[in-house]
Amino acid sequence: MGRNERANLFRKIEALRGSRVLTYVTSDRQGATSQIGDDAIRPLYDHLRAMDHCPRLDLYI
Structure with missing residues (x-):
């Protein structure tokens, strides 16, 4: 699945x-695992701070 999809x-x-x-993506290779x-x-924190206040947030890892 491509980025736009x-x-x-x-x-x-x-x-x-x-x-x-x-979203937080560690790898796009099938079967590859990482932590x-x-x-x-820090980048996750920066993205959260840049978002407008929202009552609901879903984190997709």
Whole structure:
């Protein structure tokens, strides 16, 4: 699934759930596993701060 298809899917989820969706992707290779590194915390925080206040937030990892 390409980036545009994923973005459209997340917009649909936002509309259905009345929420904002924040995504964190560690790998796009099938069967590849990884962990959230310490260096990922600050960018996630920055994205949260940049979002307007929203009553519902879905985190998709």
